[in-house]
Amino acid sequence: MKIDHTQPLEYSTEQNQLNILGFWIFLGAEIMLFATLFASYFIYENRVGNGPSGGEIFEITPVLIETFVLLTSSFTIGLAINAMRLKRTKAMLVFLGITLLLGLGFLSVEIYEFMHYYHVGATLQTSAFTAILLTTLGTHGAHVTLGLFWGLFIMIQIKRRGLTPATANKSFIFSLYWHFLDVVWIFIFSFIYLKGMM
Amino acid sequence: MKELFPIKQVNGFVFSLLLTIVALSVYFFDMSFQLGMTILLVTAFIQAGVQLIIFMHAGESEDKGTIYTSTIYGVVIALFTVFGSLLAMVWGYM
Amino acid sequence: MEFFERFAVPHPSPLIYASMVAIGLVIIAIIAGVSYFKKWGYLWNEWLTTTDHKRIGIMYIISALLMLFRGGADAVMMRLQTSVPDNTFLDAQHYNEVFTTHGVVMIFFMAMAFVIGLMNFVVPLQIGARDVAFPRLNAISFWLYFAGAMLFNISFVIGGSPDAGWTNYYPLASNDFSTSVGVNYYNWALQISGIGTLMTGINFIATIIKMRAPGMTLMKMPMFTWSALITNAIIVFAFPVLTIAIIMGTLDRQFGTHFFASTNGGMDMMWANLFWVWGHPEVYILILPAFGIYSEIIATFSQRNLYGYKSMVGSMVIISLLSFLVWVHHFFTMGQDALTNSIFSITTMAIAVPTGIKIFNWLLTMWKGKIHFTVPMLYSVAFIPLFTIGGVTGVMLGVASADYQYHNTMFLVAHFHNTIIPGVVFAMLAGLTYWWPKMFGFMLNEKIGKWAFWFLTIGFCFSFFPMYITGLDGQARRMFTYSEATGFGPLNMLSFFGAGLMAIGFVIIVYNIYYSFRYSPRNVGDDPWNARSLEWATHNPVPEYNFAVLPQVESSEAFWDYKKKGHKLFPDSIKKIHMPNNSGLPIIMSGLFFIFGFSFVFYIWAGVIISAIGIFACMAYRSFEKDDGRYISAEEIKETEDKFGGAGQ
Numbered sequence: 039m040k041i042d043h044t045q046p047l048e049y050s051t052e053q054n055q056l057n058i059l060g061f062w063i064f065l066g067a068e069i070m071l072f073a074t075l076f077a078s079y080f081i082y083e084n085r086v087g088n089g090p091s092g093g094e095i096f097e098i099t100p101v102l103i104e105t106f107v108l109l110t111s112s113f114t115i116g117l118a119i120n121a122m123r124l125k126r127t128k129a130m131l132v133f134l135g136i137t138l139l140l141g142l143g144f145l146s147v148e149i150y151e152f153m154h155y156y157h158v159g160a161t162l163q164t165s166a167f168t169a170i171l172l173t174t175l176g177t178h179g180a181h182v183t184l185g186l187f188w189g190l191f192i193m194i195q196i197k198r199r200g201l202t203p204a205t206a207n208k209s210f211i212f213s214l215y216w217h218f219l220d221v222v223w224i225f226i227f228s229f230i231y232l233k234g235m236m
Numbered sequence: 237m238k239e240l241f242p243i244k245q246v247n248g249f250v251f252s253l254l255l256t257i258v259a260l261s262v263y264f265f266d267m268s269f270q271l272g273m274t275i276l277l278v279t280a281f282i283q284a285g286v287q288l289i290i291f292m293h294a295g296e297s298e299d300k301g302t303i304y305t306s307t308i309y310g311v312v313i314a315l316f317t318v319f320g321s322l323l324a325m326v327w328g329y330m
Numbered sequence: 331m332e333f334f335e336r337f338a339v340p341h342p343s344p345l346i347y348a349s350m351v352a353i354g355l356v357i358i359a360i361i362a363g364v365s366y367f368k369k370w371g372y373l374w375n376e377w378l379t380t381t382d383h384k385r386i387g388i389m390y391i392i393s394a395l396l397m398l399f400r401g402g403a404d405a406v407m408m409r410l411q412t413s414v415p416d417n418t419f420l421d422a423q424h425y426n427e428v429f430t431t432h433g434v435v436m437i438f439f440m441a442m443a444f445v446i447g448l449m450n451f452v453v454p455l456q457i458g459a460r461d462v463a464f465p466r467l468n469a470i471s472f473w474l475y476f477a478g479a480m481l482f483n484i485s486f487v488i489g490g491s492p493d494a495g496w497t498n499y500y501p502l503a504s505n506d507f508s509t510s511v512g513v514n515y516y517n518w519a520l521q522i523s524g525i526g527t528l529m530t531g532i533n534f535i536a537t538i539i540k541m542r543a544p545g546m547t548l549m550k551m552p553m554f555t556w557s558a559l560i561t562n563a564i565i566v567f568a569f570p571v572l573t574i575a576i577i578m579g580t581l582d583r584q585f586g587t588h589f590f591a592s593t594n595g596g597m598d599m600m601w602a603n604l605f606w607v608w609g610h611p612e613v614y615i616l617i618l619p620a621f622g623i624y625s626e627i628i629a630t631f632s633q634r635n636l637y638g639y640k641s642m643v644g645s646m647v648i649i650s651l652l653s654f655l656v657w658v659h660h661f662f663t664m665g666q667d668a669l670t671n672s673i674f675s676i677t678t679m680a681i682a683v684p685t686g687i688k689i690f691n692w693l694l695t696m697w698k699g700k701i702h703f704t705v706p707m708l709y710s711v712a713f714i715p716l717f718t719i720g721g722v723t724g725v726m727l728g729v730a731s732a733d734y735q736y737h738n739t740m741f742l743v744a745h746f747h748n749t750i751i752p753g754v755v756f757a758m759l760a761g762l763t764y765w766w767p768k769m770f771g772f773m774l775n776e777k778i779g780k781w782a783f784w785f786l787t788i789g790f791c792f793s794f795f796p797m798y799i800t801g802l803d804g805q806a807r808r809m810f811t812y813s814e815a816t817g818f819g820p821l822n823m824l825s826f827f828g829a830g831l832m833a834i835g836f837v838i839i840v841y842n843i844y845y846s847f848r849y850s851p852r853n854v855g856d857d858p859w860n861a862r863s864l865e866w867a868t869h870n871p872v873p874e875y876n877f878a879v880l881p882q883v884e885s886s887e888a889f890w891d892y893k894k895k896g897h898k899l900f901p902d903s904i905k906k907i908h909m910p911n912n913s914g915l916p917i918i919m920s921g922l923f924f925i926f927g928f929s930f931v932f933y934i935w936a937g938v939i940i941s942a943i944g945i946f947a948c949m950a951y952r953s954f955e956k957d958d959g960r961y962i963s964a965e966e967i968k969e970t971e972d973k974f975g976g977a978g979q
Contacts, residue, residue, distance in 0.1 A: 056463045056536050060535075063535050063566055066566055067528060067531075068570070070567045071571075074573075074574040074575070078589075078600065082597070089594070089595070163586045165595040166588050166589055166597065169587040169589055173581065187946075208953075
């Protein structure tokens, strides 16, 4: 492996640059994945059958908590990458840890939210609207869950191996993933919740 | 300590919080559907741009051309898909 | 025993029992054969765990050929069933299963695999790279495709085939009307192989963008590489749509949601919408690489450079965008208003413009060229008029108001086979013949190849041209039989005759492979066709590192420059080369995916959970694994190069 020291660690080998570019292309695919969900959501939005509509079951408080928690986690992972570029391994691990804790917090609120939907009678089987709502939220939530494990593995590797071109590369790619999930949430927040409660 | 909180990212964070609060106005104030949707569309896409450029460093490497092309291409096709599907399945469906 | 009852075939027939026996015997024969010749180690080390793009490409092509015969057998059965009125060879249910598996196998497991196989083999060579960007991911892509294909193919002996057409429209595909597990198979097989395809897309974009030889700017790439780049871009943006559509279908069938039902707010046409948002770009995923192959072959055998390089590239870029804007033309008759239909009618017809530009470019390449009618060139020359007929009938179908007459008739069937067979299948056969010496170091026999070509082309015309007529007369597609009074009989018999000719053509191709393997001379040199692009600048067969020295490129026809203009292709000296290691992880992970899919099809939750844990364990293992690859030393490379007669040319 040739290491180019003029570049930040995460870009320092050819393979690292390929990995980052490849992940960006993957995010392009993720855009389409969520766009398909949104397209379906908009089409099913008013097709509630005998079930409740969005305005009847959405609650602003958990949604606000989720939004601010995820926004903050997106900020802290940005700080983690900044610390990584300053070679401040410890600070980086702290920021990464905070990010994952915030992610966990987000997930807990989302689970609460799902339980709330269950209690008010909005399950997967209720109507096309509830099904697409839960599928869209669930797909995002599954991404966050996967991200928690992925981030944890990266933290362990940095702890064991230090900041190497490989671990820095993984951390940077993970940060892209996490920011992307935040962007998706912004769209969910705006076009599912706020539009529904407007 | 200061170097751990670069001004660019702090500003980005504050800005994204502001955008969220602006978006929230559609919930707290009574307004027409058109105005509400306009606010949501504007804030959501600016918010996405903030993440992309400030936090995701989309433009920092030599591959930025490819990165922007693939992202913009993805967004354009995503919009075609969303609005085309709405056209076929809702607006134009008799 | 109740547990095992679910695996029974719900609608058995002697044909299916015979297939069961045949499958069992083939598996036993393979295991026995490999054991007898003590080849397990060779198979595992050299093929099953390989990350070499050339070997992965060859495995794709072998699988695609196998699937071609599976799908081809289905096709012959269909034509046999409809060859005479009121035939009882197949009943309605079997006919449904046969046309469903024919479509799915041919599109997903034959054409896609063939296209990706050729891309795998050729693209890194054409751009002067050592491998693809992510060799391990490439192996995972192949094995996921393979797992999906196998999962789909066991459906007809375990639990029952899908029977709702390759388009799998709801409500027909719902539990109410497709009561066997067949559609579950459809969902999981396509989901698993679709993930593999998406990864291929990402892999090849990164490869083509970042790993080109020094001097090869984007506008100096060979045309097949350009087509591969555009194709993979379409893959990346189209396949996620299929992923979501299939998830929704799976939720409907296995978790009781109402996405595509007609109650509780569901909307059955929504499946059609999502399916075709993916499905129409898919058409171009298949045809664009074919265009690329024809461009290479026509330039080579006309002995001149490709006419209109820039317009070729431009038209492909436009096609890639337009391909996402036309999907509604697949259901003009759904009931949307005239304005919506008109919009999609216009975008549909617009696609004919860039395609037409390409046709003229090929014609103008041949104009004043010194044409050599080799087998690949024969396929390419036949492609142009036949594909044009397919394209023109496509524009006819694109006229929304007229489509009410053609919709779901044999006219449509004739149209899309008229684009896919001369377009894609001929291109794959042409490409396979063209690059065969690069893959295996000997050439396929030209004379036998020409026999196969004529059987296929004439057989094609006999099979599908009659369908245009019966379609306009009102014969619906997917009808398992018809009465004598309809008068469709003679033309359908003609179709069956054509299908027979095509079957003979494919058998001749197999014989050709056998014959050439036995008798073809092995000293064909590195450039048997007098070709133009970079893949011919390395040895036959290609050493694992592809190029001992990275080539230096100045035009899209670097090898031609080297041969005719004294361009120095390999200016550097031999240095050590970094190569990826083999890995058993991809095949193990895909095996787990297979178990996951199979368990899900039959609601065996223990299997689902265990295999899911296994898949995540593989991913975790990969995350912690340290694998920096290995180096081939300069001495070793010199030794290999000397065996080929001269280092770096």
